[in-house]
Amino acid sequence: MLQQDALRDRIVARFDEMSPQLQQAARYILENTQEVALVSMRELARNAGVQPATMTRLAKFLDLSGYEDIRAHFSEALRLRADGFAARAREREGEQGQAGSGLAHDMLQSLSAQIARLSEPEALARLEGAADLLGQARRVYVLGLRSCHSVAWHFHYVMTLLGDRTVHLDGPAGTGADGLLWAGPEDVLLVISISPYAVQSLELSALAREKGLSVVAITDSEVSPLIAISDQVILCSTESRTFFHTLTPALAVSEVLCGLMAARDREGSLKALQAADQHLATLDIYANTIPRRRI
Amino acid sequence: MLQQDALRDRIVARFDEMSPQLQQAARYILENTQEVALVSMRELARNAGVQPATMTRLAKFLDLSGYEDIRAHFSEALRLRADGFAARAREREGEQGQAGSGLAHDMLQSLSAQIARLSEPEALARLEGAADLLGQARRVYVLGLRSCHSVAWHFHYVMTLLGDRTVHLDGPAGTGADGLLWAGPEDVLLVISISPYAVQSLELSALAREKGLSVVAITDSEVSPLIAISDQVILCSTESRTFFHTLTPALAVSEVLCGLMAARDREGSLKALQAADQHLATLDIYANTIPRRRI
DNA sequence: CATCCTGTGAAACATTTGTTGCAATACGCG
DNA sequence: CGCGTATTGCAACAAATGTTTCACAGGATG
Numbered sequence: 328m329l330q331q332d333a334l335r336d337r338i339v340a341r342f343d344e345m346s347p348q349l350q351q352a353a354r355y356i357l358e359n360t361q362e363v364a365l366v367s368m369r370e371l372a373r374n375a376g377v378q379p380a381t382m383t384r385l386a387k388f389l390d391l392s393g394y395e396d397i398r399a400h401f402s403e404a405l406r407l408r409a410d411g412f413a414a415r416a417r418e419r420e421g422e423q424g425q426a427g428s429g430l431a432h433d434m435l436q437s438l439s440a441q442i443a444r445l446s447e448p449e450a451l452a453r454l455e456g457a458a459d460l461l462g463q464a465r466r467v468y469v470l471g472l473r474s475c476h477s478v479a480w481h482f483h484y485v486m487t488l489l490g491d492r493t494v495h496l497d498g499p500a501g502t503g504a505d506g507l508l509w510a511g512p513e514d515v516l517l518v519i520s521i522s523p524y525a526v527q528s529l530e531l532s533a534l535a536r537e538k539g540l541s542v543v544a545i546t547d548s549e550v551s552p553l554i555a556i557s558d559q560v561i562l563c564s565t566e567s568r569t570f571f572h573t574l575t576p577a578l579a580v581s582e583v584l585c586g587l588m589a590a591r592d593r594e595g596s597l598k599a600l601q602a603a604d605q606h607l608a609t610l611d612i613y614a615n616t617i618p619r620r621r622i
Numbered sequence: 623m624l625q626q627d628a629l630r631d632r633i634v635a636r637f638d639e640m641s642p643q644l645q646q647a648a649r650y651i652l653e654n655t656q657e658v659a660l661v662s663m664r665e666l667a668r669n670a671g672v673q674p675a676t677m678t679r680l681a682k683f684l685d686l687s688g689y690e691d692i693r694a695h696f697s698e699a700l701r702l703r704a705d706g707f708a709a710r711a712r713e714r715e716g717e718q719g720q721a722g723s724g725l726a727h728d729m730l731q732s733l734s735a736q737i738a739r740l741s742e743p744e745a746l747a748r749l750e751g752a753a754d755l756l757g758q759a760r761r762v763y764v765l766g767l768r769s770c771h772s773v774a775w776h777f778h779y780v781m782t783l784l785g786d787r788t789v790h791l792d793g794p795a796g797t798g799a800d801g802l803l804w805a806g807p808e809d810v811l812l813v814i815s816i817s818p819y820a821v822q823s824l825e826l827s828a829l830a831r832e833k834g835l836s837v838v839a840i841t842d843s844e845v846s847p848l849i850a851i852s853d854q855v856i857l858c859s860t861e862s863r864t865f866f867h868t869l870t871p872a873l874a875v876s877e878v879l880c881g882l883m884a885a886r887d888r889e890g891s892l893k894a895l896q897a898a899d900q901h902l903a904t905l906d907i908y909a910n911t912i913p914r915r916r917i
Numbered sequence: 918c919a920t921c922c923t924g925t926g927a928a929a930c931a932t933t934t935g936t937t938g939c940a941a942t943a944c945g946c947g
Numbered sequence: 948c949g950c951g952t953a954t955t956g957c958a959a960c961a962a963a964t965g966t967t968t969c970a971c972a973g974g975a976t977g
Binding site: 524 | 645731733
């Protein structure tokens with residue numbers, strides 16, 4: 328256990344002052360950390376050869392309000408560890424009076440973990456597979472509606488800098504779907520959709536499939552309706568402590584896909600980017616200082 | 623998840639036969655596996671937005687004797703997973719040297735770290751400050767062009783679900799800027815811009831400032847031109863191992879801002895979201911299965 | 918239209934949980 | 948030995964858990 332663990336340290340530090348029974352309980356906890364999170368206090372006490380009350384007393388002895396605090400602590404530790412998340416101690420010591428003051432911190436930690444989880448071997452394999460498919464396509468149609476628009480658009484935008492192979496299936500006046508008109512079996516549809524799934528995204532994906540396109544899906548669950556009709560699926564978490572779903576992991580996925588595709592053809596990508604740079608330069612799109620006002 | 627997981631597979635396999643409520647429960651379990659082991663059934667049900675009884679019913683549906691079987695299974699999985707963690711970490715170190723194929727892994731690790739860095743005290747303080755300012759505004763104008771469009775739009779989209787205070791400064795036919803016409807000192811401009819900075823973003827921000835608006839900026843550097851004209855600045859890294867900049871941290875920031883603002887007024891937010899849900903439901907925007915084709 | 922059926926929410930249920938008060942015990946010290 | 952203190956076990960407690968039951972709503976079927 329690499330991470331700093333305040334509670335664990337406290338137990339060790341005060342171990343000598345404890346009564347024999349408390350020591351027995353404490354010893355068992357130290358040696359079976361994860362059990363604390365996984366079983367009830369009574370069962371833990373049973374396994375430790377100790378009375379249930381002793382666990383409560385141990386908690387009080389450690390200046391905690393009750394056994395629940397012990398469990399909460401080790402639960403959190405286990406959560407983080409199972410996340411495969413590089414140990415980052417959560418110091419909850421100073422809970423500010425403000426409601427939701429720790430929210431930002433929690434959200435960011437959680438996002439960081441969710442993205443880290445994407446770098447597990449299985450997810451990586453899926454990313455590679457998807458990049459393969461997208462890389463071979465004659466044209467890549469990108470579809471993401473409502474909340475997923477941001478991801479779809481960003482993917483399209485980046486790919487635009489690398490060439491003109493991508494088509495964004497969106498547009499004013501509901502003409503988005505028209506883009507599929509000339510699509511065929513050599514093409515690929517990249518669809519991003521999370522629960523609740525926009526009907527139109529599902530319909531268009533099904534249509535694309537019928538037209539013979541391959542389908543790559545970025546979605547949120549193994550039971551997403553997109554799974555059935557997709558050749559490659561990338562799953563990303565959307566859980567958030569807020570009222571809404573997060574799209575940050577999905578965006579990360581789309582950026583990785585762009586990165587992988589660009590890496591397949593370094594030469595071409597560089598040349599394309601130079602062309603894009605030049606194009607944008609002649610249009611005076613960018614600046615580094617606040618421009619004086621043209622009146 | 624490398625290991626075979628019979629129960630998980632069974633859930634996925636029989637998902638289609640489930641009733642909507644069962645599906646919702648099953649979906650949550652699939653996406654939050656570890657929570658099953660760590661919290662009580664009732665709490666799990668609460669988080670999944672489902673009645674406690676539904677969890678029991680799900681267990682029965684899966685031919686188990688009760689919910690306890692589900693928990694036992696995922697507990698065991700988590701136990702194994704946590705045990706295997708040390709080994710896996712060592713594996714990960716070994717993989718580092720690989721070229722090309724490690725790109726995805728590197729990118730994700732790096733993104734994870736960048737976001738984690740945002741939860742440092744100073745960044746958190748800035749986030750709180752920005753949320754304060756945005757929360758007090760009569761109206762929030764959101765501006766993000768080119769690559770930053772995705773972030774701006776996502777912020778606007780989420781805030782739309784919470785009310786009608788935000789105005790997205792973008793639109794077809796170059797009319798985006800017109801939105802500022804009626805803006806005044808009680809309003810706030812949220813501008814997202816990273817290097818290279820779009821001229822128009824800078825111009826509009828300067829204009830907003832002249833009209834008396836407060837300015838909150840999400841940008842990438844302490845020497846960003848936006849710093850000079852902003853009341854609150856949130857810095858986020860855009861470094862990436864690819865040819866392009868990453869916007870994932872910026873998106874994370876925007877989601878945190880949304881989260882903070884929603885948390886200030888839980889009541890109002892919940893009510894607004896319910897209204898939005900109802901609105902979208904009556905429009906039949908969403909579905910959970912691929913719709914049969916309307917011919 | 919009546920009828921069945923399935924899916925759902927709410928309430929009641931027995932059980933288990935974590936906690937606490939109290940008596941029994943062990944132990945140190947004069 | 949006697950006494951006081953600290954530790955322990957036990958039993959009772961309220962709160963929660965997981966389960967079951969029942970009634971109702973909505974859709975299909977005859």
